[in-house]
Amino acid sequence: MIEIERKFLVNSVAFKTEAYRSYTIKQGFLNSDKERTVRVRLKNDKGYLTVKGKSTANGLSRFEWEKDISKSEAEALLQLCEPGIIDKTRYEVKSNDHTFEIDEFYGDNEGLVIAEVELNSESENFEKPNWVGMEVTGDIKYYNSQLSKFPYKKW
Template sequence: MAKEIERKFLVKDDSWRQLAKGSLYRQGYISSQGATVRIRIVGNQGYLTIKGMTINYSRSEFEYPIPLADAQEMLDTLCVRPLIEKTRYKINLGSLVWEVDDFAGANQGLILAEVELTDEAQQIELPDWIGEEVSGDPKYYNSYLVKHPFCEWE
């Protein structure tokens, strides 16, 4: 079984921006009850991803490439609105890859950093631009942001 072990943080300043170039992501959710079913386009490639429930920092994850035209049609016809639009920056620091998501559209203004780990107990050194950890807060899940966009938060 594929497993994702991930920690998520708010980003407190823009000093990370000079460390990487970003890629545009568009994604939507067909289902977010129990297991999450996501459609994503990155560049010219579509992906279908199924994720299980999060327990601590871990969850099962299965991701498969799909034809771009199929992904586009699913985003247009099957996915809940609004779609998630973001630019993702991948930053290599030591043995880790930090992914910083700068959201656009209905979630503009939200910037999150994630790091995937090999073990839940793995110790990590936080870069200076990392703020509060929000790993356990479901309101920062992309599937939550579809139903409760950042622009509606108080």
């Protein structure tokens, strides 16, 4: 239940040719407090309810709990979310023993592309693909909960 991940900006669209899967995601936040967030996500036709705790000081780790819900439940809960629904396409790319998830944002966050890699420990080594740019792990403005309130286009 502890999620360990690192986030990076993406410096080219080369990841798209390496992706083995992609899907659309629409998500909103029932609560976006920095101590805990409650997210509703619709990924293609599947729904999810996720609770995330506060990140560690370095931004690498935090508690995460997720539950599958129906598409209709997700659609209904999205109507109750705080303003600022996130709309994006997620691409998955294998890189040796790791999978990078790359989010290409739309709407008020259009132009932003972020790659994340989940790790088994904070000190785990991994190889960065050549399209991975500057690290933004722990920079709160890149959290989806913040992008819903303070979108990329308004920076």
